[in-house]
Amino acid sequence: MNRLFKRIRSSKNLWLYLRVTYIFTLLFSAIAAKALITVMAVESNPFFYANF
């Protein structure tokens, strides 16, 4: 595991790609979570659909 990590770190391109993927996955997940919580809070109102 340690060797694999070292190999990944030694490849600058792969390391950059994984870092960007990791950071943006966190960012998009946070946005999606915030959106989901808001949508759920609104739609849990029994008569939310009355506004159709």
Place this chain on the structure above:
Amino acid sequence: MRKMVLFLLGIITALITVELILRFIVLYPPQPVRKPIYFFPKGHSYHKVYMYEPNSKYLNIEAGYKRFWRNNVGIHGPEVNLADNTKLVFLAGSSYIEAYQVPIRKTAAAVFNRKLQEYNPQYSVFNLGASGHDPYMAYFRVKLFTQKYRKPDKVVLALEHLRTKWLSRHEQPLSFDLPDHFGENFPFSKARLIVEAICSRSSLASLCYNYAKRFKGNVVDDNTDNVGSEDDSEQVSVLPEGLKATLLQFQKDYGHDFMLVFFSQNELENKLLRDFCNTEGILFFNSAEISGSENRLKGVGHLNESGNYKLGEFIYESFIQAYPKQ
């Protein structure tokens, strides 16, 4: 340049990862493909409705975080048999009839359909209940599905309230003439078509779109009025004129093939409606037991599974009483 490409690749991978998490772990469905249809002429509160693609998925939060499916004609009801010899029963009403909160097989329409097919296999029930629809809009929904499929053999309108407040949203006196372009596709702008196409393919886009709508000041559509919550304590001393006119129009169009089911607990509303229907010769059935708190989600919301079962059973019993086998 290489860094830029890696950066973009990283963002795309992140987007795909979040999309997969939302779709397969969170189970948030993409927005179903839908067609906007002309419903009311411009100038009225609602001027279009959406028709959804058959078997599309949707999420409902009221009864917990649950995903449900629409049926073979894109509505939340039992599968519809469209064979020529089938007798179609249109069950119209509001969100109580649409019953988005329970699986299709447990909706009042499905219970009614099941029992009715045991009674006479030729019958098939169309669940035309729609969220936010008052009786006047229910009338146009019946017309819309008549135009799309064919004239129903029977029409059942099921109401849980008199809907005085909702009926007042429309221009008075109510007009029952079908507007120009009624039932035709409403043209979306190109930008809107692109948004719809992306949202129907991506859970993440669909979620972000639903979230973004909160900031626009309305919840679902550009052309809807916010009617607020359903008001259970709405006090009435007379029947709304709009309701009377709508019931008379139903009777004029369908005669003895139209019946009204009312399941409010309000004794005065029951009496007013019963007296009116008796005077006008409209088939009327009422039950005050269905909308009790034990039959509602969290005691105050829409009907739960038990409430839907009781309603379906009551509609069936009323139906065979109105139309006994000959």
